[in-house]
Amino acid sequence: MHSLRETEAVFFDLDDTLYDQLTPFQLALEHCRIDLANTKVEDVFKKVRYFSDVLWKVHIRGEISLDLLRIERIRCAFNDFGLSLSNQRASEVQERYEFEQQQINPFPEVLTIIKDLQSRKLIVGVLTNGPVQHQMNKIKSLQIDQIIPPERIFISDGIGIAKPDKRVFEYVQRQINIESNKCCYIGDTWENDVVPPIEAGWTSIWFNHRKRKPQSNHIPLETIMSYDNFMLKLP
Numbered sequence: 001m002h003s004l005r006e007t008e009a010v011f012f013d014l015d016d017t018l019y020d021q022l023t024p025f026q027l028a029l030e031h032c033r034i035d036l037a038n039t040k041v042e043d044v045f046k047k048v049r050y051f052s053d054v055l056w057k058v059h060i061r062g063e064i065s066l067d068l069l070r071i072e073r074i075r076c077a078f079n080d081f082g083l084s085l086s087n088q089r090a091s092e093v094q095e096r097y098e099f100e101q102q103q104i105n106p107f108p109e110v111l112t113i114i115k116d117l118q119s120r121k122l123i124v125g126v127l128t129n130g131p132v133q134h135q136m137n138k139i140k141s142l143q144i145d146q147i148i149p150p151e152r153i154f155i156s157d158g159i160g161i162a163k164p165d166k167r168v169f170e171y172v173q174r175q176i177n178i179e180s181n182k183c184c185y186i187g188d189t190w191e192n193d194v195v196p197p198i199e200a201g202w203t204s205i206w207f208n209h210r211k212r213k214p215q216s217n218h219i220p221l222e223t224i225m226s227y228d229n230f231m232l233k234l235p
């Protein structure tokens with residue numbers, strides 16, 4: 001059985017793992033004066049993330065542009081709750097969401113956890129899906145770039161492979177030159193952040209703060225709902 005004591009490298013997912021993605025979305029809806037009727041913003045947001053993952057597969061097959069994906073995921077989520085949203089309105093929400101994402105803050109414990117892991121001589125990095133500039137803007141807003149060096153920040157568009165393809169984990173592992181079973185990945189999405197690292201021989205910590213259900217029989221090293229007492233919770 002692996003434990004964090006045997007781990008030499010820890011990589012974090014970015015979106016909804018290092019910062020709360022709900023906050024910029026909520027602010028964007030408020031700015032655009034979108035009426036959710038009786039639907040909870042968190043439920044709509046979960047659906048947006050769901051459609052984001054579904055449409056991501058369509059995007060990597062080259063069948064939908066990233067710009068259209070970002071609008072469609074919002075429109076589809078609203079539609080799922082019986083709320084209609086025109087492409088124009090969905091586009092306005094997306095535009096404001098991108099603006100709000102420039103003002104994001106990390107989860108309060110995150111910077112301390114990264115520094116703590118580094119002080120234990122672990123390699124700490126970020127592995128995220130998306131366009132390089134867009135993801136780097138968020139990493140800079142979070143000031144993560146001030147504690148993690150650029151050679152440990154991996155962005156799918158820069159590599160040419162994206163989660164859930166397990167080869168992206170194999171690629172990172174080769175770059176840092178640490179055995180796969182000594183690498184650990186922390187992320188919020190089962191399909192992208194738990195399954196492929198395990199398939200690549202890594203361990204995984206599932207940051208399940210949105211209280212989702214596992215989607216397969218893969219077993220993460222640990223499932224956590226928050227970063228409270230993170231270091232104490234680790235095996």
Ligand SMILES: [Mg+2]
Binds near residue numbers: 015017
């Ligand atoms: Mg994520």
